[in-house]
Amino acid sequence: MTDTLATSPVRSLATLASSCRGRLATLAAVALLATTTSACLVGVSLREDARTIEKKLTQAREAGAYRCAPAELARAEVSLEFLNYELDEGNWQRASFYHRAALQNVDKAIAGTNPDECADKRVIITERRDRDGDGIPDDVDQCPDEPEDKDGFQDEDGCPDPDNDADGILDKDDRCPNEPGPASNQGCPVQDRDKDGIPDAIDKCPDVPGIPENQGCPDVDTDGDGIPDRLDKCPLEPEDKDGFQDDDGCPDPDNDNDGVLDVVDQCPNEPGPASNHGCPVRDRDGDGITDDIDQCPDVPGPPPTGCPRKVLVVKTDKQIQIKQQINFEVGKNKIKGALSNEILDQVAAVMKSNPDLHIIIEGHTDNVGNAAFNLQLSDGRANAVRAAVIDRGVDPSRVEAIGYGKTKPLQSNRTAKGRAANRRVEFNIVQQHKVDTAPSALPAGALPPLPPAPR
């Protein structure tokens, strides 16, 4: 029992001691476990942060921190490397130091970098194609599939120019590729000093402009008539320029070859005898006898004189003069008698022989009887004669008629002879356009005086 009592405290102490060692060990184990766990947690956290810092570094680099914050960028990158190194080594304390350093510097780098000013500029390089490989890009090459020949002539357009001077001779065969010239001269221009278009080699007058027809020599006009000798049939005689064959260069002194020189030929282009001043002889009355030998050129008549059996009218400058009077029925307008008709035939013939002749037929009376009646009678008879002339084929526009009554007597009405002379019909010429150059057709010999007209 005593032993028991004596040993109990020892046991208790031993138990207590034993118990305390166990607690310390437990505490140590717990502390060790806590420390280990804490270190692991710190390490995991730092590795997470390292990845975040790495992303920030990438961002800073892309923003251009290398240019604008190079020192901070370098420190941040180096610190991150050291952080990872220390984590691998298990040095949490030093890792934390580099963690802070990396974080601070990467933030500074980002803050000090303006991407608009610092980032690398992107340069877009567009590839310009050149299919024909002539060094001129297709977008400006006018011939993208044909290479430029690069001969110093229009080399910018990209098109080949096989014949620069367009003279039809390819440049490779052209001794003067930029100057047009004939093939006969190997593509070189032909010398032409006088610029007359005729090469000097065949120009007989190389220094004086001329014409091909003259082998390059100028035209010569020896006779000075304006027609060059090469075209002048008479180079030594000047053309007379009279409107007749003026292009042959030869003078024509007698155009109509009638033997009358033009200088004295009144009709130089119509042949005619010298007796008619070189003019052709006419036959106005168409009786087959030319006027130069027709004694009655205005009135048809048989040869040899050309006059009718009875010559009853004569044309003068002022009138168609009738040799006998036209007879009328008494107090009336009706023409009577064969002689009257014969006179009218010859008056009509004269009118036809002279187409330009215009006449006025005048009727006159003596002073016997009523004046008004006489005036009316004379007017009526004049118109009757006009109608008769027109009936014979004379154009009405060429013939007028008027009655004067007793107002224009030729002689005194006191005598019978005078009154007979006053009773008359006259054919007065008022217009004669064409002056007949032919000799007067007056018949030969004097005409007898007019007989008194029967009433």
Next chain:
Amino acid sequence: MIRPFSTAAGGSRALRAVATIICAGIFAGCAPVSSTASVLKADLALTAAETAGAKQHAPYEYTAASEYLSKAREEAGYSHFAASVTFADKAVKLADDAKAKALAISQAGQPGALPPPTTTTTPTLPPPTPGVPR
């Protein structure tokens, strides 16, 4: 039985052991020597870069080289010679790059100018050295 060469054989083993210990000591002593040499070389290279104007013309490379050199010194202080050598070598390379870049910019007549923006990629640090041997 007497082994005529027993004493000599025993001496030979002792001699080998001594030689081994000496060699181990020599090799163990070479590590800090090598580390110190690398740090000195890096220090010289950084000084040369600074003289060439790298602090101004190649700040990225110069700063990185400077940081590597500090780390090399730190690791040498912890007797982590291998890591020290590795970081020192990186410092040398970056210092040389910084010097070359600074010289190039100076010769181009662009004093004080930062490198122009280009399409080329910006320089980066040498790859990290995981598991640097101690």
